[in-house]
Amino acid sequence: MIKISSLAHVYDKGRRLKFPNWEIADMEQWLLLGASGCGKSTLLNIISGLLKPTEGEVLINGTDLYTLPARKLDRFRGRHVGIIFQRPHLIRSLDVLDNLELAAVMAGLPVDHERNLSLLAGLGIAGLAKNYPDELSQGQLQRISVARALVNKPDLLIADEPTSSLDDENANQVIRMLTTQTKDNGAALIIATHDQRVREHIAKTYLL
Amino acid sequence: MNTFKISSKNLVRNKLTTILNIILVAFGVGILSILLLAANQIGNTLEKNARGIDLVVGAKGSPLQLILSSIYHIDYPTGNIPAKDAYKLAHHPMVKRAVPLALGDNYNGYRIVGTDTSFTKLYSLSILKGNFWQKDLEVTIGSTVASESKLKIGDSFFGAHGLTGNGDIHKQHAYTVKGILKPQGNITDNLILTNIGSVYKMHEEKPEHSAHHAPLAEAKEINDKQITALLIQYKSPMSVILFPRMVNQSANMQAASPAMESARLFSLIGVGIDTLQWFAVFIMAIAALSIFISLYNAMKERKYDLALMRCLGASKSKLFFLVLLEGIMVTLIGACLGLLIGHAALEAIGSYQESSQAKLTGLTMVPQEIYLIWTGLLIGALASIIPAMQIYKVDIATTLTKDR
Ligand SMILES: Nc1ncnc2c1ncn2[C@@H]1O[C@H](COP(=O)(O)OP(=O)(O)OP(=O)(O)O)[C@@H](O)[C@H]1O
Ligand SMILES: [Mg+2]
Numbered sequence: 001m002i003k004i005s006s007l008a009h010v011y012d013k014g015r016r017l018k019f020p021n022w023e024i025a026d027m028e029q030w031l032l033l034g035a036s037g038c039g040k041s042t043l044l045n046i047i048s049g050l051l052k053p054t055e056g057e058v059l060i061n062g063t064d065l066y067t068l069p070a071r072k073l074d075r076f077r078g079r080h081v082g083i084i085f086q087r088p089h090l091i092r093s094l095d096v097l098d099n100l101e102l103a104a105v106m107a108g109l110p111v112d113h114e115r116n117l118s119l120l121a122g123l124g125i126a127g128l129a130k131n132y133p134d135e136l137s138q139g140q141l142q143r144i145s146v147a148r149a150l151v152n153k154p155d156l157l158i159a160d161e162p163t164s165s166l167d168d169e170n171a172n173q174v175i176r177m178l179t180t181q182t183k184d185n186g187a188a189l190i191i192a193t194h195d196q197r198v199r200e201h202i203a204k205t206y207l208l
Numbered sequence: 209m210n211t212f213k214i215s216s217k218n219l220v221r222n223k224l225t226t227i228l229n230i231i232l233v234a235f236g237v238g239i240l241s242i243l244l245l246a247a248n249q250i251g252n253t254l255e256k257n258a259r260g261i262d263l264v265v266g267a268k269g270s271p272l273q274l275i276l277s278s279i280y281h282i283d284y285p286t287g288n289i290p291a292k293d294a295y296k297l298a299h300h301p302m303v304k305r306a307v308p309l310a311l312g313d314n315y316n317g318y319r320i321v322g323t324d325t326s327f328t329k330l331y332s333l334s335i336l337k338g339n340f341w342q343k344d345l346e347v348t349i350g351s352t353v354a355s356e357s358k359l360k361i362g363d364s365f366f367g368a369h370g371l372t373g374n375g376d377i378h379k380q381h382a383y384t385v386k387g388i389l390k391p392q393g394n395i396t397d398n399l400i401l402t403n404i405g406s407v408y409k410m411h412e413e414k415p416e417h418s419a420h421h422a423p424l425a426e427a428k429e430i431n432d433k434q435i436t437a438l439l440i441q442y443k444s445p446m447s448v449i450l451f452p453r454m455v456n457q458s459a460n461m462q463a464a465s466p467a468m469e470s471a472r473l474f475s476l477i478g479v480g481i482d483t484l485q486w487f488a489v490f491i492m493a494i495a496a497l498s499i500f501i502s503l504y505n506a507m508k509e510r511k512y513d514l515a516l517m518r519c520l521g522a523s524k525s526k527l528f529f530l531v532l533l534e535g536i537m538v539t540l541i542g543a544c545l546g547l548l549i550g551h552a553a554l555e556a557i558g559s560y561q562e563s564s565q566a567k568l569t570g571l572t573m574v575p576q577e578i579y580l581i582w583t584g585l586l587i588g589a590l591a592s593i594i595p596a597m598q599i600y601k602v603d604i605a606t607t608l609t610k611d612r
Contacts, residue, residue, distance in 0.1 A: 050605040074522065074524075077519070090516075091214070091513050093218045103521075105209050107521035111209060
């Protein structure tokens with residue numbers, strides 16, 4: 001489903017970051033491991049269509065991501081890729097349910113209210129639907145990020161250190177939910193991390 | 209959930225800033241709408257009441273005062289002119305219609321106008337109830353007079369000397385109401401019409417008042433038969449130059465053109481209007497600046513939201529309009545509120561106004577108010593365009609990887 005080949009990126013004043021070729025099949029779950037500063041976040045940004053690499057190509061279902069015009073790329077990302085960041089970013093002026101709806105609206109898809117509620121229920125946070133982000137804990141917010149990433153039934157879920165700001169219990173829960181929910185939704189999953197707690201859950205690794 | 213909801217939720221989240229900006233816009237638009245409405249209504253009143261009157265002949269003095277007193281019934285008359293001179297002018301070949309006016313008395317502030325049937329023709333008056341006045345001391349009253357003073361047909365009342373107040377009442381003769389006019393939408397609604405003879409009669413013999421009321425002057429006034437003014441309609445527009453000159457050559461009369469004097473009056477008021485206008489424009493500019501600054505500052509925090517929305521699949525142009533929409537919403541709400549304030553304020557001013565002749569009201573609209581709303585929209589768009597441009601600079605990847 002995803003194929004990266006001869007990919008490399010050079011930041012303005014940085015050294016050259018080279019990425020080994022990588023192929024991810026449908027519904028596969030991968031860990032992206034590597035020392036701090038070796039380019040994990042950079043690679044994830046490239047795969048999710050946020051950062052144009054200096055060299056090489058990213059193929060998702062056969063489309064070369066960076067040959068798409070900007071508007072199409074935005075739309076493609078919104079519909080096919082779900083992203084979860086190290087720190088949960090939610091719109092503070094909108095409540096949890098609206099934040100989920102936002103994902104559909106921004107991707108130009110119809111809002112599926114039932115699905116949003118069942119996603120929240122699946123993550124054990126159905127009771128928070130009407131709360132605002134400022135009223136929630138980090139763990140809760142991160143679970144909402146997971147729900148939001150799944151709203152548009154993406155083919156690929158990308159998580160960049162999703163557990164590093166969480167305690168053991170929350171980290172375990174979030175990881176478990178990530179893996180089960182991605183499976184249930186038929187998506188592939190990449191988690192970048194150097195968190196030992198994550199390794200127990202996922203077998204395939206890609207080392208940088 | 210749509211762009212509109214996202215924008216409005218964000219505005220609600222920053223309540224104080226939003227309210228401040230709305231108030232600024234509302235004040236600017238409010239002042240402008242008051243000016244617009246007032247100028248429009250005053251202009252209308254001036255024009256409506258002067259319709260068909262080419263020239264006013266009266267005693268020498270301020271021409272503006274002559275116009276104000278004999279057409280708009282606002283100021284005091286400049287004095288009186290001999291009836292026989294007026295008669296001569298009225299029958300001049302250049303004159304199509306001449307309406308004599310004898311002013312000087314009032315009833316509860318409503319002016320009593322001594323005139324003849326040419327007056328009813330000039331203003332195309334028609335009767336709602338009763339008849340036009342025929343004999344001395346019979347009056348026909350305007351619709352506003354009827355509704356506000358509660359005078360009915362058959363009622364009688366005493367006129368008072370002077371144009372306002374009822375200090376000096378002519379107790380020896382009572383007027384009788386013979387008819388009520390249909391509402392005309394002009395000054396005649398506020399007048400009490402009678403014949404000239406009645407006005408003379410009032411001033412014939414005044415045994416108890418003569419002591420403190422310039423007996424000599426008044427006696428003379430009656431003996432020589434004077435009137436206050438003559439409203440003149442020309443036969444042809446050619447007379448505009450010749451006729452006034454002829455009148456002005458006479459020793460005790462002057463001619464004043466309503467068109468010219470209204471224009472002069474407007475240019476006098478105009479200075480004040482201009483100042484206020486600039487003040488309103490200034491406030492609007494401050495509003496624009498304030499909206500600009502608040503949106504621009506908010507971009508620092510909103511950068512994360514916007515990067516996130518990009519990440520979720522929104523295009524740059526969509527987010528550009530999202531920010532633009534916020535500015536426009538503020539100014540649109542402000543502009544509508546401003547119009548409401550403007551109308552309410554003018555209605556309030558109108559209700560405190562004493563002269564019923566030139567009453568202002570907030571209950572009418574003028575088409576130009578649409579431009580005020582457009583201006584509001586334009587200002588909103590202008591103020592938010594630079595902050596909205598920031599969208600094109602946000603680097604999603606770095607913004608979202610970094611912590612807040
Ligand atoms: N926006 C940027 N501009 C310039 N250099 C950058 C930028 N982002 C990252 N780098 C550099 O690129 C390299 C890779 O950074 P990246 O964030 O991808 O590492 P990482 O593996 O995610 O590290 P960590 O585990 O600490 O998150 C680092 O040396 C970093 O200094
Ligand atoms: Mg990183």
